[in-house]
Amino acid sequence: MKFSLSWLKSHLDTSATLTEITDTLTKIGLELEGVEDRGASLAPFRIAHVIEAVQHPDADRLRACKVDTGNGIFSVVCGAPNARTGMKAVFAPADSYIPGTGITLKVGKIRGVESAGMLLSAREMGLGEDHSGIIELPDDAPVGVAYAAWAGLDDPIIDISVTPNRGDALAVRGVARDLAAAGLGTLKPFARAKIPTGFEHPLHWRIEWPEACPWVLGRVIRNVKNGPSPAWLQNRLTSIGLRPINALVDMTNFFTVDLGRPLHVFDVGKIAGDHLTLRPGRGETFRALNGKDYTATEDDCVIADAAGVQSLAGVMGGEATGCDENTTEVFIEAALFDPIRIALTGRRHQIVSDARQRFERGIDPALLPDAIEAATQMVLSLCGGEAGPVTAAGAEPAWQRGATLRFDRLAGFGGLEVPADEAVAFLESLGFGVQARDAASVTVSVPSWRNDIAAKPALDQAPGLDPARAEAAAAGVAAMEPECDLIEEVLRLRGLDAVPAVSLPRSAPVPGMTITPRQSRSAVARRTLAAQGLAECVSFSFMAQSDAALFGDTPDALRLLNPIAADLDQLRPTPLATLALAAARNATRGYADVGLFEIGPAFQIGASDGQTLVAAALRAGFTPRSWIESARTVDAMDAKADLWATLAAIGVPMEALTITTDAPGFYHPGRSGVVRQGPKTMLARFGELHPRVLAALDLTGPVVGFELFLDAVAEPKRRKKSAPDLPAFQPLRRDFAFLADISVPADAVLRAARGAERSLIAGVSLFDVYDGDKLPAGKKSLAIEVVFQPRERTLTDAEIEAAAAKVVAAVTKATGASLRG
């Protein structure tokens, strides 16, 4: 909210400086957004009288002037064509800073004539572009007076951000009250007007929807002369960015800001019938004051006359009954509206107005009579006329309530010892009234304008709560909330900086684990993947639906109802999808060979909570080019290596894993695999991405990747390690080459070999795969190394041969492969 310092001072008697005021505003929760203080840079400049302006003896274009500044007579050399004897101008003394030129003035001689200052143009003062000559002031401008003050430019504009709970601070008077309570002066008394009434008028209110509008006042003033409002009012409004319209409308805008009391004025001549009705809308369309048409719904409270809807109550008035320069009879509306309905109406019609802003936060329900009197008084003074009686419908709602503060809770909750007298004084200065007080507590009445204090608690308790527990908790709110409200008031006025900071007490001598085993697995996976050479990414959870569709289902349930952009409308089915987009972006920047990973959510309908945590990684293009080894394209085994490293690092028992070839369609159908643990659990999938997917994303060259479903990883069993196997005898290695059908998985051969003689075979590894044309069609050769580990003595040749025969037999039995000759 914006207001000028002088406006503030019309309510606050203070000697505080601007800085003291703005610092205090921020301290007490009315955060300063900015100060516009044009006067500050103009402070040195004073109104001066040019006693004499004659031709400079040595320069055609200069004049030598004698200037009375009110503080002495100075010689000034001036180059302006309009400098002349007798004029009033603006004088800048030596050592003053000229904002328009960035120069600090010095006393000097210009072609032999002393110049002890400067007469200023508008541009030199930073007040515009005019530099055709120096500023000419009227003859009655007072010599020696600060120019900014005389010109009304020294009134700083203060802009504060008002939090949603503080409707009362959307009023200059409310701000002044808070500042006074914080010790920055005294709040000026509110001058109540009482206007004599001179005639009867049939126009009256009807309330058909008391829940939306419990109380409304109105008054006709006749014989008014509407026109431009006076300069002081126009200045007030323009200084805070409001456009003056006419005196009647400007009056309502003034009170909206001054008292936080939105008013509306109807042109009586344009109202049909003898009453205005507050009722729900019925689908009527009307044109509002902003020139736009709105259709009132049955959830909107409207003001209607015999001709139909004339106003969206509390949000915006209508054009048809608005006041203009021809208005001679005006009806002032001062109403109370339900904040929630106002908020919903404003949001429904997307109208942001000063009235809505105040009504939805709640306005002072007791102020209506005073407000209509004050408004009447201003109309009479601006437009003349004669006031009719106040007409009312509904009644003032019962807003009166109390709140109790136990003094020891200031320290017990707020962390600050505040003497009881000081706490009570703070509350009283905010308008609270002491109803009862003893050594331990004070009970106060809440002022009508503070609807945020001791409000009726609105709870929204979790549906499944145990009823007794819910009831006790609700009772706790009723008991505690008003007190918390009061503690907050005392603390914010006292200043939160006064509360001593206390480190949290230790919960245990040494804190337990900060993260869960599941979170720890993610952390280890993250470090492992980075150690594998991949760069971690954090990409958006949403992406274009068309791109997401390349990576699986895109159910409507995971499609945003209000995406911020068309390419960010679908929750991603897998982080691998957004990594692929990232790879494509990097490629267009000239970095096609990248290794990326991300640990983040994949969104799926069936998953618990609708998402599952996935570690996804991707490598694209070529391995690094080097003088040692030539670059090669990445392949599925690169992805599998990253995956295997990660699985091992997070404690997955690797021997138990099986691999199937049923990866989803965005993987290459022949170069991909699914990693399973037991019959049910899918741990991961990996492989080349399908060329069609790459083409759709403008990715060239192979891209490989994997997805590891971290939520599927079982909690590793925490058991002590068994004793290590460290036989004293050297192991013995034998190589075997098997000729197998092309369809035989290598894993089957390795498993069979490993299982051939468990007590003797310590390890089996594959060291060559060949399926070239030297072999029969449909066959491949798999060469393995088997490590035999003797335990009690060295093996004899016969024993070795027997073991080797067992390996061959086992592999043949399991896979049909035969030993190559």
Next chain:
Amino acid sequence: MRDIMTDDLLTLKTETDAALAGATDLRAWDAIRVAVLGKNGSLTGLLKELGKAPPDQRRERGAALNQLKDALSTAIEGRRTALENAAMDARLAAERLDPSLPPRPGRTGLIHPISRTMDEMAAIFGAMGFSVAEGPDAEGDWYNFGALNIPAHHPARADHDTFYLPGENGGTPRVLRTHTSPVQTRTMLTQEPPLRIIAPGRTYRADHDATHSPMFHQCEGLVIDRNITLGHLKGCLTDFLRAFFGIGSLPVRFRSSYFPFTEPSMEVDIGWNRKTGELGAGGDWLEILGSGMVHPRVLANCGIDPREWQGFAFGMGVERVTMLKHGIPDLRPFYESDIRWLRHYGFNPLAPVTLHEGI
């Protein structure tokens, strides 16, 4: 030696030494070795003849021969070592590698700055007894708003720029959480106080410009206990901020404010220099997080009696503190996955966050 050795033996020693000195390669050396120590070698011959010597001389002659054998063996082996060393030196002199060549390629990857910051938060708050809690990104309306004292009409809702997802079976739309406060809600519903948790995670608001991203990260915190006061809130957050930024004297300011879910509410500022961006000095204030004492309604909505339990909550932007700590000027590249940016700002995975190594 000379005293027992006869002239023929001394001659053999002298001749052998001379021959060895003249041998320049292992082949010549081997010929000498065979000629002296081989089956038909000169020393072997002398040893064979020992039996023929008169018994009275045999003992002395034997001792002399043994002495000679030792001496010759040492000399021959010594020469071999010398020749082998020379040969290796010669070979190595030809084996040259340009040590300035780049090594075999292999690059360590990087941890994203957001992950790094979250780890740092976990470490610091962990030392204060907090644990890390998590929850889903897509939430029921109640968890994100209702439980937190933000009813449907509340002006604060308009500020949140919420993303909506279709409701189940046409029900109330689900929301992408606008803060990680729903994790606090879930924690209060599932655990009994006392509680100390932080909730780092993804959050979403429909806002996209130079300083806002539709997805960003927050870390919220919640402390519920019997005697937790606003003083503890100040102490805890001051302790955190000073540890996180590594500035023991970092000025921290608490300012009255408003959030629907806390009362009193306060914004927290840290001291910095607006012109240079330097933290800790300069006399300017920078808003860095929001906090407050948990509102009694929020406790009660989650079944906690505010007469028994009280505490505080706070929330901060992960990207924001990351940008400040590391001088990262722009928000948008955090989510761009630009490999150049990641390499520039990423962290070494083998130097993870630990309190004992420093944060």
